[in-house]
Amino acid sequence: MSRNSFLESTLQGCARALSKALQSEHAATRPGLLQQLDPRVRVLGILTLVVSVILCRRPEAIAAIFLIAVALAIASRVSLTALAKRVWLVVLGFSGVIAVPALFLTPGAPLFTAPALHLSISVQGVRTAVLLVLRVETAATLTTVLVLSTAWTHILKALRSLHLPAEIVTMLAMTHRYVFLLIETANQMFESRQSRTVGILSGAERRRMTTRTAGVLLSKSIELSQEVYLAMLSRGFRGDVRLLTDFRLQPRDYLGLSAFFLTACVVVWMGR
Amino acid sequence: MHIPDGYLSPSTCATFYLVAASGWYAALKRIKQLLATRAIPLISVFAAFCFVVMMFNVPLPGGTTGHAVGVGVSAIVLGPWGSILAISIALAIQSLFFGDGGITTLGANCFNMAIVGSFTAYAMYRMVAANSDLKSRRRVLAAAVAGYVAINTSALVTAVELGIQPVLFHDASGTPLYAPYPLHVAIPAMMIGHLTFAGLAEAVIAAGMVSYLQRADVGLLRGVAGLAQSSTPIIARATPEPSPGRLWWMVACLMLFTPLGILAAGTAWGEWSSTAFMNPHTRDQIATASGNHAPPSSVPAGIQRLSSLWTAPFPGYAPRFIRNPMFGYLLSAIFGVGFLVLASLVARAVSRKWSAGNLRS
Numbered sequence: 001m002s003r004n005s006f007l008e009s010t011l012q013g014c015a016r017a018l019s020k021a022l023q024s025e026h027a028a029t030r031p032g033l034l035q036q037l038d039p040r041v042r043v044l045g046i047l048t049l050v051v052s053v054i055l056c057r058r059p060e061a062i063a064a065i066f067l068i069a070v071a072l073a074i075a076s077r078v079s080l081t082a083l084a085k086r087v088w089l090v091v092l093g094f095s096g097v098i099a100v101p102a103l104f105l106t107p108g109a110p111l112f113t114a115p116a117l118h119l120s121i122s123v124q125g126v127r128t129a130v131l132l133v134l135r136v137e138t139a140a141t142l143t144t145v146l147v148l149s150t151a152w153t154h155i156l157k158a159l160r161s162l163h164l165p166a167e168i169v170t171m172l173a174m175t176h177r178y179v180f181l182l183i184e185t186a187n188q189m190f191e192s193r194q195s196r197t198v199g200i201l202s203g204a205e206r207r208r209m210t211t212r213t214a215g216v217l218l219s220k221s222i223e224l225s226q227e228v229y230l231a232m233l234s235r236g237f238r239g240d241v242r243l244l245t246d247f248r249l250q251p252r253d254y255l256g257l258s259a260f261f262l263t264a265c266v267v268v269w270m271g272r
Numbered sequence: 273m274h275i276p277d278g279y280l281s282p283s284t285c286a287t288f289y290l291v292a293a294s295g296w297y298a299a300l301k302r303i304k305q306l307l308a309t310r311a312i313p314l315i316s317v318f319a320a321f322c323f324v325v326m327m328f329n330v331p332l333p334g335g336t337t338g339h340a341v342g343v344g345v346s347a348i349v350l351g352p353w354g355s356i357l358a359i360s361i362a363l364a365i366q367s368l369f370f371g372d373g374g375i376t377t378l379g380a381n382c383f384n385m386a387i388v389g390s391f392t393a394y395a396m397y398r399m400v401a402a403n404s405d406l407k408s409r410r411r412v413l414a415a416a417v418a419g420y421v422a423i424n425t426s427a428l429v430t431a432v433e434l435g436i437q438p439v440l441f442h443d444a445s446g447t448p449l450y451a452p453y454p455l456h457v458a459i460p461a462m463m464i465g466h467l468t469f470a471g472l473a474e475a476v477i478a479a480g481m482v483s484y485l486q487r488a489d490v491g492l493l494r495g496v497a498g499l500a501q502s503s504t505p506i507i508a509r510a511t512p513e514p515s516p517g518r519l520w521w522m523v524a525c526l527m528l529f530t531p532l533g534i535l536a537a538g539t540a541w542g543e544w545s546s547t548a549f550m551n552p553h554t555r556d557q558i559a560t561a562s563g564n565h566a567p568p569s570s571v572p573a574g575i576q577r578l579s580s581l582w583t584a585p586f587p588g589y590a591p592r593f594i595r596n597p598m599f600g601y602l603l604s605a606i607f608g609v610g611f612l613v614l615a616s617l618v619a620r621a622v623s624r625k626w627s628a629g630n631l632r633s
Contacts, residue, residue, distance in 0.1 A: 009329040017327065020370060047375065054282050054376050057449055087371065095276070102452035107565070108445065124447040128438075132452060135278030143277075144371055152369065167300060167312060168361075174316035175323070175361050176369065182317075182324045206331035211480020214325055218345070218481060219489050225317035229310050237309060 010210075011194070014187040021180065023082065027148040032076035034145070038253040039154035040161050045260030046146040052264040053138045059130050061271025066138040068263060069145060076149045083148075087140045095136040099129035152176055161247065178224065185220060189213050273341070273423075273430050273462075273470070274366065274381055277374030279451045280433060281441040288433075289379030292360070295387045299356040306353075315354060319361035322346055326362065330473040339470070341385055343426070344419025344478030347393035349485075349492050355390035356382075380433055384426045393422035393478075406493050407486045412479045419478030420471045424463070427470070431455075431462035528602075 028035070034042050049065060056062050073083055108124030146155070153173070160169045193209065201209065280288075303311045325342040342362075346355040360382040366372040373381045400414035435455030438448035453461065485492050548554040549571045558567045 013327045050277060050375055106452055124445055127447045128452040136276050139277030139374060140371055143375055147369060170312055171316045171361050172364060175319040175365055178317050178320035179323050182320050186324050203331055207476055210328055210330055211477060212484055214477060215481045215484030218321055221317045221321040225314045228313040
């Protein structure tokens with residue numbers, strides 16, 4: 001790996017974020033089970049299931065919600081390969097590494113002992129590791145299925161109709177919009193710098209380059225916010241935020257919401 | 273430091289949502305007072321900037337790289353209240369859209385990074401920079417210290433939240449139901465990475481950007497500079513002095529809530545007296561609070577030796593002449609607040625006398 005690989009890593013990070021966003025927007029337009037439901041029902045239903053994952057104390061119950069999440073993904077035409085790459089492997093790598101020492105460190109009845117290594121795996125250790133990994137996998141799968149089946153604008157409108165303050169919803173929407181513009185700007189700045197870099201930069205030079213880029217990005221962001229503000233003023237903005245919520249609940253939405261709540265209640269009762 | 277779903281119990285998540293919501297409400301109110309209609313575009317674009325900065329691979333001494341949160345530079349440019357909103361919005365987008373950090377743990381993540389981080393960074397920057405010139409090297413150092421201390425304080429708070437989970441939430445067999453590691457594992461595990469790589473990355477970004485802004489756009493540093501001659505700040509005086517009347521009301525309300533502690537079941541971990549080790553009932557409580565580890569059969573020698581060193585006038589927040597524990601708590605709160613107010617009045621009188629003496633000389 002070259003000494004300037006921090007540039008490539010940052011560029012790759014930017015490209016990954018853009019590609020993820022594109023993938024989400026594309027997936028949300030496919031016809032599927034979740035896509036047919038009102039966005040408010042989707043958001044409320046998935047959030048209920050995520051909370052039920054946290055409330056469950058038995059691995060069997062959490063595994064049941066995981067299977068429901070996978071079934072929802074298949075019925076909503078969410079690619080399982082995308083889920084595996086984006087969630088399952090990443091979570092297994094992160095939470096798996098965190099959970100493994102718990103096998104040995106959690107005190108309890110020994111399940112397996114290796115006397116030569118002075119190591120012992122406890123029943124409680126296995127249980128807590130399984131609970132942790134299953135919980136994180138299931139909650140992350142549910143959240144990703146929601147994001148991959150719902151356009152960001154619809155998620156925001158749903159949050160507004162669930163009484164999140166209009167100012168916060170507007171800020172989330174504007175931030176989301178300008179994140180991509182700033183990622184693109186940062187990408188171009190790093191690319192242009194990379195194309196002009198010959199040889200190997202020293203550590204101090206690389207740090208200076210990164211902080212200067214961040215500084216220029218900050219100045220550009222402040223200028224951008226002023227331009228946006230003037231544009232808002234020119235359209236008559238006086239500080240009051242009004243958002244349109246043109247959703248209408250259909251009978252199938254009531255059915256879907258009932259199904260979500262019923263599933264969550266049953267699973268929490270089973271996993272208490 | 274982004275805690276995913278599943279690491280914190282439902283009650284911890286709910287508590288931190290409540291705390292974070294109070295912070296968001298106060299910050300939104302303060303920012304709207306200061307910026308009126310400019311608040312929304314400024315905070316939104318700044319949140320987008322923080323999001324992008326979190327993606328930067330910052331080269332660190334030793335050839336490795338790290339990621340910064342941007343809380344240092346955000347608190348320096350926007351002030352603590354604006355920074356709370358900008359970092360929280362960036363964390364919400366990360367969690368909802370990119371799956372980085374959980375939805376149920378969003379309150380805790382915002383509390384750790386946005387609220388604790390912003391106030392720590394702001395306080396450290398103001399303390400180290402003092403009244404130095406906007407273009408002085410001292411401000412660059414102050415920014416580095418602010419970023420480093422803020423990210424490490426946030427990491428410590430995160431580690432404590434994770435470390436109390438196995439003590440508070442486990443099943444009958446002693447299996448931890450959420451984050452499995454106790455404080456003595458969680459704190460070192462979290463702090464090693466932050467005291468080295470993440471802390472350095474935050475310090476490098478904060479110091480480097482302040483150094484850049486000193487040359488390129490010094491106006492952005494005026495907002496929280498604390499200098500009398502500051503003009504055209506991005507957020508003029510981000511922390512106006514609170515009125516004393518409101519502060520007194522808040523203190524009175526907090527005092528009224530002090531008896532809430534009586535409702536808590538069990539024992540406060542680590543706050544045991546020497547007699548608690550000999551009482552079978554409190555021994556059971558100690559074992560339950562310690563993940564079913566039985567306490568030592570006799571009083572530890574150190575606790576035994578030091579327990580008689582100081583006898584509190586109101587032991588257990590209950591003076592001996594008071595029968596009602598709730599009234600005991602209230603009386604202790606009144607006594608404690610009164611003592612602190614008296615001490616601060618004495619300190620203020622001494623400092624005024626000292627400054628007057630300095631001026632005359």
